[in-house]
Amino acid sequence: xxxxxxxxxxxxxxxxxxxxxxxxxxxxxxxxxxxxxxxxxxxxxxxxxxxxxxxxxxxxxxxxxxxxxxxxxxxxxxxxxxxxxxxxxxxxxxxxxxxxxxxxxxxx
Amino acid sequence: xxxxxxxxxxxxxxxxxxxxxxxxxxxxxxxxxxxxxxxxxxxxxxxxxxxxxxxxxxxxxxxxxxxxxxxxxxxxxxxxxxxxxxxxxxxxxxxxxxxxxxxxxxxxxxxxxxxxxxxxxxxxxxxxxxxxxxxxxxxxxxxxxxxxxxxxxxxxxxxxxxxxxxxxxxxxxxxxxxxxxxxxxxxxxxxxxxxxxxxxxxxxxxxxxxxxxxxxxxxxxxxxxxxxxxxxxxxxxxxxxxxxxxxxxxxxxxxxxxxxxxxxxxxxxxxxxxxxxx
Ligand code: SF4
Ligand code: FES
Numbered sequence: 001x002x003x004x005x006x007x008x009x010x011x012x013x014x015x016x017x018x019x020x021x022x023x024x025x026x027x028x029x030x031x032x033x034x035x036x037x038x039x040x041x042x043x044x045x046x047x048x049x050x051x052x053x054x055x056x057x058x059x060x061x062x063x064x065x066x067x068x069x070x071x072x073x074x075x076x077x078x079x080x081x082x083x084x085x086x087x088x089x090x091x092x093x094x095x096x097x098x099x100x101x102x103x104x105x106x107x108x
Numbered sequence: 109x110x111x112x113x114x115x116x117x118x119x120x121x122x123x124x125x126x127x128x129x130x131x132x133x134x135x136x137x138x139x140x141x142x143x144x145x146x147x148x149x150x151x152x153x154x155x156x157x158x159x160x161x162x163x164x165x166x167x168x169x170x171x172x173x174x175x176x177x178x179x180x181x182x183x184x185x186x187x188x189x190x191x192x193x194x195x196x197x198x199x200x201x202x203x204x205x206x207x208x209x210x211x212x213x214x215x216x217x218x219x220x221x222x223x224x225x226x227x228x229x230x231x232x233x234x235x236x237x238x239x240x241x242x243x244x245x246x247x248x249x250x251x252x253x254x255x256x257x258x259x260x261x262x263x264x265x266x267x268x269x270x271x272x273x274x275x276x277x278x279x280x281x282x283x284x285x286x287x288x289x290x291x292x293x294x295x296x297x298x299x300x301x302x303x304x305x306x307x308x309x310x311x312x313x314x315x316x317x318x319x320x321x322x323x324x325x326x327x328x329x330x331x332x333x334x335x336x337x338x339x340x341x342x343x344x345x346x347x348x349x350x351x352x353x354x355x356x357x358x359x360x361x362x363x364x365x366x367x368x369x370x371x372x373x374x375x376x377x378x379x380x381x382x383x384x385x386x
Binding site: 007 | 306307309336339340341343344369372373375376377381
């Protein structure tokens with residue numbers, strides 16, 4: 001049941017991430033078209049609710065998606081199993097969430 | 109041991125499902141086995157010999173005959189050259205699934221594999237199946253394969269109430285079940301599968317393929333239990349399709365497993381954990 005849930009939640013977060021990653025790549029291409037500067041980025045993001053929602057969603061989905069994937073990789077390649085792995089991956093997810101939200105807060 | 113030697117040893121181990129030192133082998137073309145070698149071409153046959161994980165390749169010269177199968181070659185070695193060779197077969201017509209071995213690096217049903225199709229320049233290299241413990245020579249212990257099958261609960265559970273509506277061959281669920289029904293339990297897919305090699309929790313392609321046929325069988329009384337069981341292992345499939353590539357009866361367990369993943373996804377969404385299992 002737990003495995004089925006992790007599998008399902010990872011698929012759902014992938015559904016959220018797929019369009020957002022494309023959008024993110026598109027924005028990168030657009031943003032660097034004539035050089036990249038902090039002012040330019042801040043001009044686009046500061047005070048923008050739309051970018052706040054988009055990247056907020058991105059950060060949450062990534063913080064869910066990545067630890068589940070990393071857990072599968074570690075189980076398969078290192079043979080690490082059990083509660084220790086689950087706790088470590090939970091902490092990893094929280095770390096991603098904290099870093100992501102911090103970055104988001106800095107540009108909004 | 110040097111890094112290079114380690115690498116070649118592990119590669120050899122991967123191919124044959126066995127590890128151990130490889131002896132460079134010069135085939136005894138001059139060996140007399142009661143055949144007139146002047147009229148018959150000889151096959152150079154390397155066979156993995158040994159108990160458990162320890163063993164080495166040994167070479168045999170076997171006369172090449174028309175329509176000869178790999179099983180014929182192994183049988184020739186046992187009957188005419190070395191009676192101590194252990195291997196397994198039963199039906200010899202591709203029904204029982206007991207004759208699977210690794211032939212030139214690929215798992216195959218040896219009773220239906222013609223030498224002319226797989227030998228390379230008259231050479232054959234035959235070893236036990238990968239991913240299963242070797243008992244001796246070419247015979248592997250199939251117990252883990254069937255135990256995982258059992259643990260995945262991949263068995264028919266008769267419906268407690270009679271199925272009123274007749275099952276029609278053309279209905280989509282029946283077609284999906286029929287697509288996977290001809291499994292002969294040979295473990296060839298199990299031997300070919302990297303997910304099996306990497307992950308001891310993975311039930312393997314054959315067990316999951318069977319689960320998918322049951323999920324699509326209206327006469328089965330425990331579809332929910334099958335999906336619950338599938339939920340613990342089907343997501344460990346990486347969709348490499350090695351199973352579909354090697355299955356001798358042309359089944360496609362990857363497609364079956366994709367179906368299970370889809371149904372497990374649906375079932376899990378329909379039933380949040382806080383509602384518990386009904
Ligand atoms: S699915 Fe194919 S390869 Fe696998 S056990 Fe069944 S018949 Fe053999
Ligand atoms: S001996 Fe029965 S399948 Fe080959």
